[in-house]
Amino acid sequence: MAEERRPKQCTVVLPTESMKAMAESIGVGQLQEESCAALSEEVSYRIKEIAQDALKFMHHGKRCKLTTSDIDHALKLKNVEPLYGFQSQEFIPFRFASGGGRELHFYEEKEVDLSDIINTPLPRVPLDVSLKAHWLSIEGVQPAIPENPPPAPKEQQKTESTEPLKAVKPGQEEEGSIQKGQGATSAEAKGKKDGLMRMKPRSTHELSVEQQLYYKEITEACVGSCEAKRAEALQSIATDPGLYQMLPRFSTFISEGVRVNVVQNNLALLIYLMRMVKALMDNPTLYLEKYLHELIPAVVTCIVSKQLCLRPDVDNHWALRDFAARLMAQSCKTFSTTTNNIQSRITKTFTKVYNKCWLDDKTQWTTRYGCIAGLSELGPDVIKTLILPRLTVEGARIKAVSDGPVVSNIDKIGADHVQSLLLKHCASVIAKARPLPDNVEQYRADYGYLGPMLCSHVVKARAQAALQAQQVNRTTLTITQPRPTLTVPSSLTLMSTRPGTPTQLSPPATKYIVMATSSGSSSTQQVLWMASICKISRTLKLSSSAVANSAVDMMKLALMRTATGKGDPELPLLQRISSLELPASEIAAQINA
């Protein structure tokens, strides 16, 4: 391994041309080739020497990245004056240029207008160094809090789902597989010994009691009536690092929920479920690819379904379709690969439906709207190839509805929405694709009924684009800030100025009390606590029925204690949580059985 690299290290030297260029830059012309070669070797050696010293400073600076200051310090060791002007950490000011048979790297120094600098607003002051404490481990178990990395990193989830067959050495087999030494399987055993066996790893699909409680709370909050609680629950879904075990439940919950509620035309619930999908997609720690087969149909249903609400004329189901279409586009962007081809498959699905409504006048406007929305969210290319050619037909149909004498109110509204949707999406695409001038007649000829309206939209779009371009030009004068821009991770924004020690540990039994009280004070905290307690209890092996029972008992007891101790305000809480008692004991019963 190292052998391949070493010869290179031995030979890498600066090109002699660089020596010539440098000599010329300080006024020494016609440097001899030999001197160049000698110089370049000497210079390369010195550079390597300095780099080696600079590495020392990097190591002692406890970094993995060499900075310019390390080089400065290394130069200082050798009694060489450091180089000035390279202080910034990210910015490398060299530009490359070639021409006249020569290639150069040069230091670009622009002239800067001082008045510009004076007039630009001051950059934000960088935040001061601060300390923040969190529990990395509690009695040997790492709590699943946002400050800690997710228990199962995304890569692991991915390998688990993409390579379910693990190489297992014979002899390492878990119990339950074929016993070795049995006469009947001797041939098999031989085969096994030859190579590694590929076996599916055992994975647990049971959720601990606490996880089940969490799941129940979250799903209830997500589809419940209290908007504040829902926001918190969605926030938890979007940020909590320990959800991967509950992911199959969530995806089933969503797909089943959509199936039921589409039939019942329950618009509100569908919206809530779509928001859950969004939250799941926002969670960076989840490997969602495994469950797309459940989620995508649900989302597509919400886009193209004929009817999503009880009163289509009043309810704004269009917003749901738009939202779901955006979700679809987002998932296409993030999950589409060459193997699963999500993007093209989705496009095909929409086109198929769309073709059907193109041919068939009787198709609902709602479905049509959904198709167009879904397609147009997929990008300008899709619009150009699939929607623009059909504008004429679509226009005629809209015209028929709006001009026609007897139409139901629902159709009219649908036609209006489709029209505005088409105008919105197509205008920007046409503005880019179509050359000037924008002639109304030409537009009418090309796009039929929608032509004139499109024309005015396109003109507007062009004006706006021009305005934006201008603004961009004006803002290019901003100067580079020497300090790197501040990056505060979203999870760490809640830092306290004073580094307090986190809450003291308490023995296991009292942990539940802590959880209960905190759940009373704030439900986000409760969620966090629940999640972390899930982890703790899992490793404490609370899964066996007896322990599970006692855990439930303990919880109840704890709740009682807090409730009675704190008096009335806690009572509703007690009632609420004690309603969880039933499922918990059910679970225990199930485990027993």
Add this chain to the structure above:
Amino acid sequence: MAAVQDGQLNLEVEKDIKTEITNDGSGNINANSSSPGSTSSGGKSKSPAGSGEDQQTLLAVLQFLKRNKLTESVDILRREAGLSADADDSPVSESAGAGSGGVPSVGADGGDANSLLSRVSIATPVAPPATAPPKVVAASGGEDQPDVNVVLSAYSQQGDPVLYPLYYNGLKKFIESVLDCHRAELSQVFYPLFVHMYLELVYNNHENEAKQFFEKFSGDQECYYEEDLRILSSMSKKEHMKGNETMLDFRTSKFVLRISRDSYQVSCLGKPEMSRSLWQLTITYRMLSYQLLKRHLQERQNNQIWNIIQEHLYIDIFDGMPRSKSQIDAMSGSLAGEGKRDANKAKVFYGLLKEPEIEVPLDDEDEEAENEEGKPKKKKPKKDSMGSKSKKQDPNAPQQTRIPLPELKDSDKLDKIMNMKEATKKIRLGPDNLPSICFYSFLNAYQGLTAVDFTDDSSLIAGGFADSTVRVWSVTPKKLRRVKSAADLSNIDKESDDVLERIMDEKTASESKILYGHSGPVYGISFSPDRNYLLSSSEDGTVRLWSLQTFTCLVGYKGHNYPVWDTQFSPYGYYFISGGHDRVARLWATDHYQPLRMFAGHLADITCTLFHPNSNYVATGSADRTIRLWDVLTGNCVRILTGHKGPIHSLAFSPNGKFMASGATDGRVLLWDVGHGLMVGELKGHTDTIYALKFSRDGEILASGSMDNTVKLWDTLKAFDDVELDDFTAATGHIHLPENSQELLLGTYMTKSTPVIHLHFTRRNLLLAAGAYNP
């Protein structure tokens, strides 16, 4: 010149040599050395023996040459001598250094041709037979005689550069052909030989040959020498050698190898350069390895290698079984080979000092602090532990007054009492009872956090930053306050009970304070045990002492002219140690502006420093991949511990002072028995530099923190139990390390993106970790 000289000198003996050596007429310098007997007989009578001193030797040689009318050689010699006088790495002084050093007596004989000749006969009895069997001495003595040329130009002169690969290959073949049990031991010779042969080539301006030699054989070297090889590879010209530190290390220090007597004899047999009497003995070897080579070639080759071995290698011979490959690998890796065995023989008093007896006012304290429960129970164990501790004097402990320690102040006593009280509430850790870890992340540090320290009572955190600042935080609700100014202080009623409270300036209360004063990144930081002072060491070459009462700098200790990588207070305060790029560790006392002791010996930067819990010893880890233990009283180096394959960045002593742990850039933690100077464990698991190590308060668990963003916990009780030390291993230091890292690993805790650069166990055994969040 050599040819002329040799030709004449050899005339007399040519007859008997010719029988054996066919090709000697080539007149190569080395032909000279191959005919030792002849020269000796010729030279003996002519020149009276010179003294050992170089100058005299030189004169004698000149005289001798003149007498033989070799004017040409005289001129050359003069010129060479004149040249060599000023350059310190020049041939003559080099060889002289090698000659006068305490090398096997043979090397010393290299001094001068004339005296040599006369001395040959004496050499055998005089030479200390302690290290080498008599045979060897005789052999090498004989071999050395004619090497006038070698004396004159150490590295240079060594003949045809084209032959180097052949020499090396020959040795390689030979070593590959020996018995398995010797092979591992003998192959230790490869690396130093390779390095010196390469340097010789470079020194003699055979640039291309050097490059080829390097490319051909660098791949054979053990992978842990890669760093050094990289440095070596960049050095391709003679001019580069001047001032290169690695180069100097190789030339000034001897590479230490440990070889069992058996193997050594085999290797000696393998050297036919020895005197005629040994000639027959070597036949077998020759049959094995050099069937295809001509005889004179063999001889020249072996001379070459033998010279290098004598000049630059120190071979530490022991009796007993040759070691296995894994045993050797465990111990090798440092810049200068292994530590000599006798380097680790000195007695180290690793025991703890007796704690002063302090009467703990148990009852009222308990009532204040604790509730009614458990009070009667707690008193008893406390008394017991107190009693047992104070009665027994550890036989391994140094005398209480071996080094003067500061007297305890009242506040120290109070702190001790607090400490004991906390200790009773300490959680007993073990594999089933892991500590909780509280992580302190430094946010918005812009990669600038370079050092962290906690006070022993975990009330303060200090951070050193690349922007030259030192910041101190309070992690308790008690805020940091400054003492009032002198004018205000004079107004205070000094008799009042709360005078200590009154002297503090409430207006300055804040959670953190910034200390300005350094002019470079702060690389080391350490609190004094009484929490009144803070030390910081920096790139600017100073160590500064800060007062945590006034939050100002009190002293700047100047002495290191180069970056100071680490500094550490003694566990008893007052003394502190610092070490840095200048390779010297200095021991200071806070009230002296000059160091009390300077510990020199490391061959590269001192990267970390640590006091032994009894304050009588100091451990330093270095970029030369060794750890040294120094006696504070005498200033001697009492232990050299080798085995790391990268610069050492963290050290930790177990609380009982018996064991030490060290972590390096190679991602391994090594465990050491301080008393025996032995490696007793190797903990593999980290993938990057280990910057933090700490034993729990009872020593059952070792926590390690690394650049790879993890904290790992190790079961040290088991690690130390698994190692059985019998007399033999203790005597020879060859230990079989059990491969049980995975069993010893108790837990791994990933941070999100925070390298762990400091660890600390609170008095109750809660683990605190610190690092800068690095998005």
